[in-house]
Amino acid sequence: MTSLFREVTPGTAEEIPVREITVTVNGQRRSAVVEPRLVLAHLLRQGFKLTGTHTGCDTSNCGACTVLVDGRPVKSCTMFAVQADGHEVMTVEGLAGPSELHPLQEGFKEEHGLQCGFCTPGMMMASKALLDENPSPTEDEIRWALSGNLCRCTGYQNIVKAVMWAAGKLDGETAEVQA
């Protein structure tokens, strides 16, 4: 079986039916030669070995594969890798800094926002998109924003609390910077 992708240096793609694409993933420019049918989730997981993005349902239902494309949340199982060419992708691996967790990751830890953890990367990326747009969401707004992400373990209560926690922490950080 031939590989669906091959990481290359730019300008070396030649065979049809593959395409050479360049995607900025978590701030880093990466090029790859991919078959047009490859979905973004598989490029991230199998191509770039960023296995934090999970594939759950493969049909845009569960939201486990949610990543940000140009800052907007997208279910990466329902977008072709070639469609990300020239765009910026952020995965769950892009959340943490070199030495500390992102407030969302801390929040999920503090509030026990996960049990099995399968849906967690998607929950965090959908929450990141929400908090970027609305830094102090109400509980209802969080539930609305996460309504495309399924969790089979938690009953969602602690996920919502985790996002509230993160919003509080981010708000505190902003206040510190301003002070």
Added chain:
Amino acid sequence: MMKLRFASPEMLVDINEIPDLDYHRVDDDGTIRVGAVCRHADLERSSLLDTRQPTMAAAAPLVADPIVRMRGTLVGSVCHADPQGDWASVMTALDASIIAQGPNGRRSIAVRDFVLGPFQNALAFDEIAVEAVVPTPRGMPAGGYLKLERRVGDYATVGVAVAIDRVGSQVGRAGIALTAVGPATIAADAAAQKLTGRPLTADNIGEAAELAAEAAQPKSDHRGSADFKRQMVRVFTSRILTGLLRSEEEAA
């Protein structure tokens, strides 16, 4: 469609990168135009639709789920021609058209002629749908969209789109269309005709709801029995129209 092996195209052209197709706007005469790459989320957040086209404003936040709405488009949904798709009903209730563009120029196709069957539309192989056009209202537009779904993001169990244009105390024009209760989107024209040319009253709302339920062709499945779905068409039609009647009475 490709993932489920319903379609295996030899070539797929991505229209997302075509510039200037992401608009939605209201012309001076009240015509609404939605470009092919305008996302559901753009319509959901639109400041135009609340007053200019309430049926569309009601439907936008109910399509799929918030993340899917970031990528999906109204024009794409109509082209997809899924009998469970929300926008085809809304566009049918509004007498909207799709503008197709090909090597021989542009042509306009009424949405009710555009959808040929499940997952089949009237586009020629060398055409793309570039715009949806909602015609100028014949009065003050009012309406709503209600959808029953088992959970956010599931297919509709039942959806009802109602759009009326008010001229004084009369209904100048009415459109009612049904989602997910037949092999294709259903235009409940007899129900809409009951409302046209007279004021909204509890009586003609009841008659329209009954005719809408009669127009439905639901099948029993895991989402509910045919009788239950037909009843929900009746309830939703009545609920939307009664809400309009109430707001009319409150305004008076």
